[in-house]
Amino acid sequence: MLSNITGIFENILGFNSDLSPKLVSNTKILSWLLTRIETPKHDENCGYAAEILSILLQDNRDNRLALGKKDGVETLLKVLSVRPSQC
DSSP: OHHHHHHHHHHHHHHOGGGHHHHHHHSSHHHHHHHHHTSSSOOHHHHHHHHHHHHHHHTOHHHHHHHHHTTHHHHHHHHHHHOGGGO
């Protein structure tokens, strides 16, 4: 079920990336995605969450600043340090 939801987000953002700043500023999606990637085991949901996070951050400075305000960089570093073989 969760992978279906993240798949919908991925398709919408792939179709219209201009929606990404609105999605980040008007919802709690960054917090939700960061929670998803922090799960102890790497599964399909974690992968989808990381993919959506990369789409949201790739071309939007405001989204990257919002990630920083949510301690997202620390979360990303923590995830990478726990799962170095997944990178």
